[in-house]
Amino acid sequence: MPKVTFKNENQEIEVAAGTSIREAAKQLKINTNQGINGIGAGINKFINCHGLGQCGTCRVFVTEGHIANTNGQTLWEKKCFKFPFPDPIPALAYLENPEQTRLACQCKVTGNVTVETGPEINLFGDNFFS
Numbered sequence: 001m002p003k004v005t006f007k008n009e010n011q012e013i014e015v016a017a018g019t020s021i022r023e024a025a026k027q028l029k030i031n032t033n034q035g036i037n038g039i040g041a042g043i044n045k046f047i048n049c050h051g052l053g054q055c056g057t058c059r060v061f062v063t064e065g066h067i068a069n070t071n072g073q074t075l076w077e078k079k080c081f082k083f084p085f086p087d088p089i090p091a092l093a094y095l096e097n098p099e100q101t102r103l104a105c106q107c108k109v110t111g112n113v114t115v116e117t118g119p120e121i122n123l124f125g126d127n128f129f130s
């Protein structure tokens with residue numbers, strides 16, 4: 001069974017193949033719906049799209065196993081990350097780290113992965129204005 005390791009929380013769990021990172025996190029009571037650099041995490045925990053891939057608040061970095069051990073980016077993720085309307089925040093996060101940025105509710109694991117919840121957005125990073 002795939003193992004999901006949550007780096008910031010220092011927790012891991014084994015889940016069935018095809019389980020989303022959001023579902024794995026919920027089993028450990030980890031909030032994947034975080035705000036911008038930690039601001040708004042309390043509100044987003046309750047006000048989100050509940051896994052429909054619409055709100056973009058469940059952004060995570062899959063730091064290990066992101067290519068070999070997850071499904072491909074879904075249409076909802078492409079919409080969130082590549083079209084900055086109506087919410088530009090997911091697209092900004094994607095600019096910083098396009099290969100590893102995923103929506104926890106859309107990213108299904110097929111093997112071991114390591115996940116960073118609530119990745120920071122560096123609005124002044126190298127990629128932001130390029």
Ligand code: FES
Pocket residue numbers: 033048049050051052053054055056057058103104105106
């Ligand atoms: S919970 Fe809204 S996009 Fe994942």
